[in-house]
Amino acid sequence: MRIAVLNEVSASLKNADILAALAEFPEHGVYNAGMASPEDKPELTYIQTGLMAALLLNAGACDLVVGGCGTGQGFLNSVLQYPGVTCGLLVEPLDAWLFSQINAGNCVSLALNKGYGWAGDLNLKLLFRELFRDAPGAGYPPHRSESQAESRRKLAGISAVTHRSWLEILRGLDREIQLPLCECKVFLGLLDDAAATSPLAAELAHYFAGLPSKGGSVG
Numbered sequence: 001m002r003i004a005v006l007n008e009v010s011a012s013l014k015n016a017d018i019l020a021a022l023a024e025f026p027e028h029g030v031y032n033a034g035m036a037s038p039e040d041k042p043e044l045t046y047i048q049t050g051l052m053a054a055l056l057l058n059a060g061a062c063d064l065v066v067g068g069c070g071t072g073q074g075f076l077n078s079v080l081q082y083p084g085v086t087c088g089l090l091v092e093p094l095d096a097w098l099f100s101q102i103n104a105g106n107c108v109s110l111a112l113n114k115g116y117g118w119a120g121d122l123n124l125k126l127l128f129r130e131l132f133r134d135a136p137g138a139g140y141p142p143h144r145s146e147s148q149a150e151s152r153r154k155l156a157g158i159s160a161v162t163h164r165s166w167l168e169i170l171r172g173l174d175r176e177i178q179l180p181l182c183e184c185k186v187f188l189g190l191l192d193d194a195a196a197t198s199p200l201a202a203e204l205a206h207y208f209a210g211l212p213s214k215g216g217s218v219g
Contacts, residue, residue, distance in 0.1 A: 001029070004056050004065045005030060008045050008068075017124055024129070033052065034052070043180070048177060049067050050079040058082075059198050060200070061193065061194035070112065072112070073089065090108050092127070101138050102140055182212070
């Protein structure tokens, strides 16, 4: 599994904790595509990291995004504006296991300031252990598994008919939201790597290559 970690500025100090927790799972490739510290440039808010997450997932450039913000709510609402994303707010380990089993999503949002006190880093490790403990989508309780799978299919269909194409979305978005993405080297590298097998990734890589860069970079 390819996992993209996307920290925004307010919770960037927790980036090292997330990477340390994910290091317990060396079978997964982890790509640190957001901010690693408050000093990183460009400065990303959850507006940018939500967009980045959705682009990477839809382009097939990663399989799971780990994002979040101070409360986790901002990133959650940001990324759910876009098609093809199933995101859960994970606060404690049981949230992670239930999200995996019932929702089988491709994105998680973490609360990285609110309630992140003593042993917050340990909670992250326990959370990821539960997220990856069992194969996703088995259902809970077990007798609800077929109904829950059908709900996931229906939600995917709703997403497909209620959104425009990605190029239409990007052309309609405020350019100031998009420009910082041109300076995020790991993000752009993931799109480039996926371009060989994903037409959307190739379109997106070409699109961002045509945007002006402000200078400075993350990753």
